[in-house]
Amino acid sequence: xxxxxxxxxxxxxxxxxxxxxxxxxxxxxxxxxxxxxxxxxxxxxxxxxxxxxxxxxxxxxxxxxxxxxxxxxxxxxxxxxxxxxxxxxxxxxxxxxxxxxxxxxxxxxxxxxxxxxxxxxxxxxxxxxxxxxxxxxxxxxxxxxxxxxxxxxxxxxxxxxxxxxxxxxxxxxxxxxxxxxxxxxxxxxxxxxxxxxxxxxxxxxxxxxxxxxxxxxxxxxxxxxxxxxxxxxxxxxxxxxxxxxxxxxxxxxxxxxxxxxxxxxxxxxxxxxxxxxxxxxxxxxxxxxxxxxxxxxxxxxxxxxxxxxxxxxxxxxxxxxxxxxxxxxxxxxxxxxxxxxxxxxxxxxxxxxxxxxxxxxxxxxxxxxxxxxxxxxxxxxxxxxxxxxxxxxxxxx
Numbered sequence: 333x334x335x336x337x338x339x340x341x342x343x344x345x346x347x348x349x350x351x352x353x354x355x356x357x358x359x360x361x362x363x364x365x366x367x368x369x370x371x372x373x374x375x376x377x378x379x380x381x382x383x384x385x386x387x388x389x390x391x392x393x394x395x396x397x398x399x400x401x402x403x404x405x406x407x408x409x410x411x412x413x414x415x416x417x418x419x420x421x422x423x424x425x426x427x428x429x430x431x432x433x434x435x436x437x438x439x440x441x442x443x444x445x446x447x448x449x450x451x452x453x454x455x456x457x458x459x460x461x462x463x464x465x466x467x468x469x470x471x472x473x474x475x476x477x478x479x480x481x482x483x484x485x486x487x488x489x490x491x492x493x494x495x496x497x498x499x500x501x502x503x504x505x506x507x508x509x510x511x512x513x514x515x516x517x518x519x520x521x522x523x524x525x526x527x528x529x530x531x532x533x534x535x536x537x538x539x540x541x542x543x544x545x546x547x548x549x550x551x552x553x554x555x556x557x558x559x560x561x562x563x564x565x566x567x568x569x570x571x572x573x574x575x576x577x578x579x580x581x582x583x584x585x586x587x588x589x590x591x592x593x594x595x596x597x598x599x600x601x602x603x604x605x606x607x608x609x610x611x612x613x614x615x616x617x618x619x620x621x622x623x624x625x626x627x628x629x630x631x632x633x634x635x636x637x638x639x640x641x642x643x644x645x646x647x648x649x650x651x652x653x654x655x656x657x658x659x660x661x662x663x664x665x666x667x668x669x670x671x672x673x674x675x676x677x678x679x680x681x682x683x684x685x686x687x688x689x690x691x692x693x694x695x696x697x698x699x700x701x702x703x704x705x706x707x708x709x710x711x712x713x714x715x716x717x718x719x720x721x722x723x724x725x726x727x728x729x
Contacts, residue, residue: 342483345442349485352445355425361391363427365438369397369415372405373619374433375452375495378522382717384410393427395420395439415440429724441485448727449491451509452522452720455636456497456708459554459663462508463489466664495720497521497639498710504666517723520709520716527625527643528714536626539585543608547628549688551588552620554635563590564651569681572609578685579608582692586610589617629691631684634658634665642705643712647691648675651684674704
């Protein structure tokens with residue numbers, strides 16, 4: 333019933349939505365947001381910071397639903413407003429560019445008609461997204477036919493521009509978001525600029541001190557569309573009493589961080605465990621890529637973090653213990669999984685620990701990693717944000 337009233341309200345709002353087209357837009361005002369207004373992160377964050385630090389002629393404004401994020405940005409010399417505030421609405425009405433990483437609810441979606449809508453997305457997709465995802469509810473009559481016509485402000489498939497990491501992703505992003513090839517900005521992801529930052533993340537630096545120059549392995553599983561979150565720590569053969577001695581012998585710290593969407597891994601290990609297995613929550617992590625760049629190895633399943641981490645040309649292990657189930661009931665893949673990976677595929681803890689030990693002694697996947705890096709990452713520098721900015725600067729709409 334609440335949903336019915338919400339859409340009745342949206343219908344009543346439609347006249348003002350179209351009246352917004354009469355309001356002049358200021359080319360020097362850009363509005364940003366990420367993760368539905370709840371995080372200062374991802375591609376939007378890095379493009380925002382690049383513009384703030386290098387282009388004072390642009391008034392870059394971060395919109396958020398979290399007062400702590402607003403205060404943090406202001407303390408660091410930025411401009412930020414709560415999404416529903418009067419100033420946020422006013423700036424949204426006159427901003428030339430509106431930039432998001434998850435969707436229009438990153439900002440105030442009701443007051444952006446007449447601006448350029450730029451979607452940076454939040455990674456490079458291995459699994460099908462948007463209109464390509466057959467499991468999504470977007471394929472209902474209401475979502476496909478009525479939403480775009482009567483509620484364009486909540487439609488997620490009418491953006492003006494979409495950012496792509498490389499040619500291999502561009503066609504997929506165009507299909508997923510229903511845009512033409514000329515609406516794709518093939519610039520690389522702004523958040524990947526951080527992989528060329530020489531500053532060491534404090535959490536990782538502390539681990540190196542605490543465990544005497546240990547090797548750090550990050551485990552980043554993707555989310556599932558069904559049932560509960562799954563991870564290696566749900567597998568029947570997980571045994572802390574076996575894993576901890578292995579990690580100690582190899583001088584490894586195993587850091588696990590679930591996906592933001594469903595970071596609720598039902599592990600058999602308590603979060604406060606003091607050994608070499610560390611579970612991070614969303615509250616512990618403000619920027620996963622900044623942490624990931626210092627890792628010595630990545631373990632993942634079907635996460636786009638794979639493509640990001642390729643930039644480091646460090647080892648990657650693929651924990652595909654539920655591959656067929658995932659493809660059949662959660663997400664289809666854009667690629668043939670076995671042919672795109674750049675390391676061993678493992679299905680249990682025995683295979684995982686064996687692969688880790690083998691790679692430590694001799695990484696036989698070096699050339700495979702380099703070749704995949706060239707395919708999935710068009711650029712190998714810290715200029716992705718700059719390329720996006722220059723592309724948007726040349727928009728004449």
